[in-house]
Amino acid sequence: MYIQDQLGEIKAGIAAAEQRAGRTPGSVSLLAVSKTFPVEDIMQAYADGQRLFGENRLQEALEKIPAMPADCRWHLIGPLQRNKVRKALAAGFAMLQAVDSLRLAECISRIAGEEDCTARILLEVNVDGEESKHGFTPEGLEEEWDSLTALPGLDICGLMCIPAPTENPEDARPAFRTLRQLAEKLRARGPLPLPELSMGMSHDYTVAVEEGATIVRVGSAIFGKRDYSA
Ligand SMILES: *Cc1c(COP(=O)(O)O)cnc(C)c1O
Numbered sequence: 024m025y026i027q028d029q030l031g032e033i034k035a036g037i038a039a040a041e042q043r044a045g046r047t048p049g050s051v052s053l054l055a056v057s058k059t060f061p062v063e064d065i066m067q068a069y070a071d072g073q074r075l076f077g078e079n080r081l082q083e084a085l086e087k088i089p090a091m092p093a094d095c096r097w098h099l100i101g102p103l104q105r106n107k108v109r110k111a112l113a114a115g116f117a118m119l120q121a122v123d124s125l126r127l128a129e130c131i132s133r134i135a136g137e138e139d140c141t142a143r144i145l146l147e148v149n150v151d152g153e154e155s156k157h158g159f160t161p162e163g164l165e166e167e168w169d170s171l172t173a174l175p176g177l178d179i180c181g182l183m184c185i186p187a188p189t190e191n192p193e194d195a196r197p198a199f200r201t202l203r204q205l206a207e208k209l210r211a212r213g214p215l216p217l218p219e220l221s222m223g224m225s226h227d228y229t230v231a232v233e234e235g236a237t238i239v240r241v242g243s244a245i246f247g248k249r250d251y252s253a
Pocket residue numbers: 056058079100101185224225226240241242243244
């Protein structure tokens with residue numbers, strides 16, 4: 024019951040934020056981040072109608088995807104190594120969210136060509152400019168935009184970010200706004216419609232919705248506290 028109650032609360036929170044921001048009801052997708060949680064927990068969310076799930080480690084996803092009903096859709100939200108790209112494409116993810124360099128995008132493009140498929144991806148942007156973090160810098164993404172959009176076999180659906188954790192959800196707003204404004208700039212430049220903005224997690228998803236998120240990635244607020252010891 025717990026998981027279904029939490030899901031209900033998050034969906035209500037999304038709907039309220041959509042309304043506050045004057046956005047179309049239902050314009051935000053809830054990605055339930057199930058990393059570290061067992062299939063029994065994910066099935067509880069499934070029983071409540073949830074179909075969109077996110078995992079951040081490929082190996083863990085490869086174990087869970089076949090154990091869940093086939094109408095689930097899975098996003099890989101964690102970093103992807105180039106030597107795992109073929110495996111990730113074979114797993115049938117609906118989206119690879121954390122494509123964080125031109126080099127990785129080129130690799131996915133090449134292997135998608137070999138496997139005769141199109142990979143739906145998001146480009147990860149390092150919105151707060153910490154050097155240690157994954158992702159394109161906003162300037163770097165603009166510089167490499169023409170190279171990225173020329174790659175065959177990729178459907179670049181939009182942008183994603185994982186800003187540094189903040190004490191107060193409001194403090195994440197500038198990062199979310201940066202991502203939205205960057206997407207607007209790239210849309211104006213063309214040639215892609217870039218419909219998706221993946222941003223916002225358990226503690227700040229309502230702020231992300233107000234700033235234009237189309238996908239929020241919520242884990243612990245649905246499934247509970249994670250235990251990484253297993
Ligand atoms: C774990 C994770 C989330 C979910 O985090 P919560 O705080 O549990 O909601 C979202 N995005 C990414 C990339 C993650 O790895």
